[in-house]
Amino acid sequence: MSTLSEKMSKDADGTFDFSRSSVGHFSDFRARPKLATAGAVLSSKLKEPMEIEENPYEERKSLECMEDEEEKKGKEQMMASDALNAAIRKTLWRNKIQPKERLKEEIRERVDGSPESMNEANFGDKQTHEEKSLGSKKKNKQTLLLRDGQHCIDGEKRERELVPHPVLSRVLFHSSASSSSFNNSSAESDEVFSESEDAATRRQTMKKCRSWRTFLTMMQWSKRTRSSWIQLAGHQGNVRLSEGGEVLKRFCEVEDLCLQALMSDVLSQFVPQYYGHICQDGERYIRLEDLLSGLKHPVIMDCKMGVRTYQEAEILKARKNPKIRTDMYQKMVKVDPAAPNAEEHAQTGITKLRYLQWRDDSSSTSSLGFRIEGIMTGNGKVLRDFYKTRTEAQVLETLLSFTRNQLFILEAYKSRLQALSNTLKQSSFFNKHEIIGSSLLFVHDHSNKANIWMIDFGKTVPTLEDVQLRHDVPWVEGNQEDGYLIGLSSLISLLGEAIKRAGEQNIEQLT
Numbered sequence: 001m002s003t004l005s006e007k008m009s010k011d012a013d014g015t016f017d018f019s020r021s022s023v024g025h026f027s028d029f030r031a032r033p034k035l036a037t038a039g040a041v042l043s044s045k046l047k048e049p050m051e052i053e054e055n056p057y058e059e060r061k062s063l064e065c066m067e068d069e070e071e072k073k074g075k076e077q078m079m080a081s082d083a084l085n086a087a088i089r090k091t092l093w094r095n096k097i098q099p100k101e102r103l104k105e106e107i108r109e110r111v112d113g114s115p116e117s118m119n120e121a122n123f124g125d126k127q128t129h130e131e132k133s134l135g136s137k138k139k140n141k142q143t144l145l146l147r148d149g150q151h152c153i154d155g156e157k158r159e160r161e162l163v164p165h166p167v168l169s170r171v172l173f174h175s176s177a178s179s180s181s182f183n184n185s186s187a188e189s190d191e192v193f194s195e196s197e198d199a200a201t202r203r204q205t206m207k208k209c210r211s212w213r214t215f216l217t218m219m220q221w222s223k224r225t226r227s228s229w230i231q232l233a234g235h236q237g238n239v240r241l242s243e244g245g246e247v248l249k250r251f252c253e254v255e256d257l258c259l260q261a262l263m264s265d266v267l268s269q270f271v272p273q274y275y276g277h278i279c280q281d282g283e284r285y286i287r288l289e290d291l292l293s294g295l296k297h298p299v300i301m302d303c304k305m306g307v308r309t310y311q312e313a314e315i316l317k318a319r320k321n322p323k324i325r326t327d328m329y330q331k332m333v334k335v336d337p338a339a340p341n342a343e344e345h346a347q348t349g350i351t352k353l354r355y356l357q358w359r360d361d362s363s364s365t366s367s368l369g370f371r372i373e374g375i376m377t378g379n380g381k382v383l384r385d386f387y388k389t390r391t392e393a394q395v396l397e398t399l400l401s402f403t404r405n406q407l408f409i410l411e412a413y414k415s416r417l418q419a420l421s422n423t424l425k426q427s428s429f430f431n432k433h434e435i436i437g438s439s440l441l442f443v444h445d446h447s448n449k450a451n452i453w454m455i456d457f458g459k460t461v462p463t464l465e466d467v468q469l470r471h472d473v474p475w476v477e478g479n480q481e482d483g484y485l486i487g488l489s490s491l492i493s494l495l496g497e498a499i500k501r502a503g504e505q506n507i508e509q510l511t
């Protein structure tokens, strides 16, 4: 089995030229202060605004659409404005804060007219707005309000009924339906500007509308980066990106309940924002924030956490009703023809439990408490062959290749995991759940933005009343331990080792 660096070095375009990248980034690193937390690392990496040069045509086109000089000036000023840049950067790559604080911040932003409120609307807040809008506007379609306020649109091809911010909807209307500039006297405007508003207030609001439009134009550019969205691991076809930019995942009640609980837990800052459900063509989906949003050429790694990937219930099921799976036998033979025993060869089948246990043992799951499921490199190459990446040395090599020895990416990842470790200690969700088959999604891009998120709660279940999990002790049947913290501490220590190795290599290359 080849290591990741071997696989990468096979790339014809030489994208992964370690010597070049290492030297460059080392000097970068030396110039930066040592950053203590992921938040600090991230904010220090968010200096670069969106890559406007990516779509010069779009920029020109949108500028042409602006009719009056004032508007052009407004746009230029807005583009130069630090505040907007900060808002966009934050929108593209937010460093999450607690939901309550977020809600307060959003309310403030809405009052101030900041564009962020559009993209990062709090679930409850957005929901209320959607419901209100749905109630007040008589739509020509049947809208069913489901439990928890989620809505499901019947007989309609649209993905969801998202009603944006009132001012924003006006901007959308104007920018999409007509190329004319904003017109105070239009019927549309009348809905936005109440009769009691004086001219000054109107002017003020118009200014905001323009900033909204500028923001939307810039969001259009960021949308371009979506072509690099990918479902890296898991059941293929289970997860996809909607037209509206949300991640839609096939509905699973177990996962849905977890996500709901997580939104009000301290762990929410490590979990994609959950927006409820949607029904589409008779299929139900969970709506999630896209963690790759705004990233150009994202580099991703999916690590499945824990010392086992099967629930105790699956053991009981396998004993009671052993179902022989030919597909799993075939997958096993493909990786290791010698893995099945004589009986399994004879029946050309194995049970799912046998397959999952074999997967755990031949990868680093059983020994290190996590395994690498897949990696997408910056040039879009997808690597999923980590079945036999088991030892610390193999994982370390893979981590170095994944990050291309970039010290500050490694540092940011390590800090983020340390923050996760601290937060897990305070989390009541973590305290009360057995977390099986959940992943950590590592994401960074060429502009040095990096983050790690918890995803996939399809096999995460509440523990029984009398069970108190530690998460850091070995599993024996019946103790329900998942070994999540074993995996986390292995990852942290391997990242520490990778930082050391990358530093040494950088020094070697400099001397």
Ligand SMILES: Nc1ncnc2c1ncn2[C@@H]1O[C@H](COP(=O)(O)OP(=O)(O)OP(=O)(O)O)[C@@H](O)[C@H]1O
Pocket (backbone or CB within 6 Å): 230, 231, 232, 233, 234, 235, 236, 238, 239, 247, 249, 272, 288, 289, 290, 291, 292, 302, 437, 439, 441, 455, 456, 457, 458
């Ligand atoms: N919110 C998200 N934003 C961006 N990408 C995501 C998001 N959620 C999932 N993905 C992508 O989809 C992949 C699979 O996600 P997930 O693990 O939730 O699916 P799954 O089918 O339940 O997996 P499994 O079969 O391992 O249980 C991830 O590796 C990631 O690439």
Ligand SMILES: O=P(O)(O)O[C@@H]1[C@H](O)[C@H](O)[C@@H](OP(=O)(O)O)[C@H](OP(=O)(O)O)[C@H]1O
Pocket (backbone or CB within 6 Å): 235, 309, 331, 352, 356, 359, 437, 459
């Ligand atoms: O990654 P691999 O080697 O392809 O193996 C799959 C992986 O273990 C999934 O986690 C598992 O789904 P669950 O997590 O839902 O159990 C799936 O079982 P399935 O084929 O029964 O869906 C396996 O096929």
